[in-house]
Amino acid sequence: MLNGAPGKSSCADIYRRGQGCFCARHLPRGEIKSAVCVRECNKIHPHQSAAADLESVCTRTCNSSSTAQRRPAVLRAVRLGPCLEKWTVEYLGQKGGDKEVKIHVSTVPQMDFLHKNFAYKTLPFNEFVKRASERKHSDFFLCEDESYYLRSLGEDVRREPADLSKQFPDLAEDFNIPQFFAADQFFSSVFRISSCGLQLWTHYDVMDNLLAQVTGMKRVVLYSPQDALHLYLSGDKSEVLDIDSPDLKRFPEFVKAKRYECVLEPGDLLFIPALWFHNTLALQFGVGVNVFWRHLPADSYDKKDPYGNKDPVAASRALQALERALHTLDELPADYRDFYGRRMIQRIQKRTYSDSLTRTATREDPDGTLPSSQLTKPG
Ligand SMILES: O=C(O)CCC(=O)C(=O)O
Ligand SMILES: [Fe+2]
Known part of the structure; x- marks a missing residue:
């Protein structure tokens, strides 16, 4: 189900609830199966009745302290x-x-x-x-x-x-x-x-x-x-x-x-x-x-962004700083640039990659709690 191969129109699971995965394409029509509560906690809440509307779904209060699922x-x-x-x-x-x-x-x-x-x-x-x-x-x-x-x-x-x-x-x-x-x-x-x-x-x-x-x-x-x-x-x-x-x-x-x-x-x-x-x-x-x-x-957010697609100001500043750093590396010969470029990548990975994000939930590990070495790699 979690098929990463392009070309195969697999129904990857758009969202999970409880133990298993739901394929968005095969959800029964006419009812809200679950909803993402964005305002309070970003968590997926349990099944609502067929009559539930968005208002009643999203205004639920969530007291859970677990990490939000975006x-x-x-x-x-x-x-x-x-x-x-x-x-x-x-x-x-x-x-x-x-x-x-x-x-x-x-x-x-x-x-x-x-x-x-x-x-x-x-x-x-x-x-x-x-x-x-x-x-x-x-x-x-x-x-x-x-x-x-x-x-x-x-x-x-x-x-x-x-x-x-x-x-x-x-x-x-x-x-x-x-x-x-x-x-x-x-x-x-x-x-x-x-x-x-x-x-x-x-x-x-x-x-x-x-x-x-x-x-x-x-x-x-x-x-x-x-x-x-x-x-x-x-x-x-x-x-x-x-x-x-x-x-x-x-x-x-x-x-x-x-x-x-x-x-x-x-x-x-x-x-x-x-x-x-x-x-x-x-x-x-x-x-x-x-x-x-x-x-x-x-x-x-960037104040001059009518489309909602300009990078956040801190991200733009960081990307500009990276360009400056790369420019500085140009002062060195190619083999040194290569070496320090690799060291910079390692530093960036260590500093920015989020462990909690890396532990992506799968069918085998619905909560994403297994050590990442045990997770199945996407296709
Ligand atoms: O529906 C579409 O054609 C594009 C939607 C989209 O890019 C968006 O909602 O951000
Ligand atoms: Fe879009």
């Missing part, structure tokens, strides 16, 4: 509000109106940030929704079967985070923001509207995130922050674009990254903890909303 979790059949019934293409067009939106358009459904195989275009929201919902278009920019993607933005794109209640007030009232965090932690609410087949590259964000699926189905593949070294990062994105059949000559380490996978259906909510990598594939035309909130103290 793990992805899928909540099924959540009461997201009237949007679940109302958000048809026609209704979205009527209520969203002809407000201009900036969209990604590409001739192929797999968006490639490395070769920029997409163009930024502007369309009235109602026209965009209509085109994104159809496979072939009578009006188009690049070709008649082009793919569309909207990640909604704030009013002042460079400064303001997206907020549905400001950009789309008539639609925002149909969507209940899940109450998993205090009001002053709210950062943004973002429309994610994709053509059928659209795939967004693997990336991480620096804030905690709830991705709500309102219409259509979407596959989401996640990788732990601990697999960062196996993902061939370029900034916040992975260069491995085809995660289902990766080029292993170019990316041999990718096989070591453990793949977690779920399929979101309307009414499902995925908790994506900050720094967890995610890759989305729209299995149908679909509308989602994601909500970012500040999980760290407010001053940890």
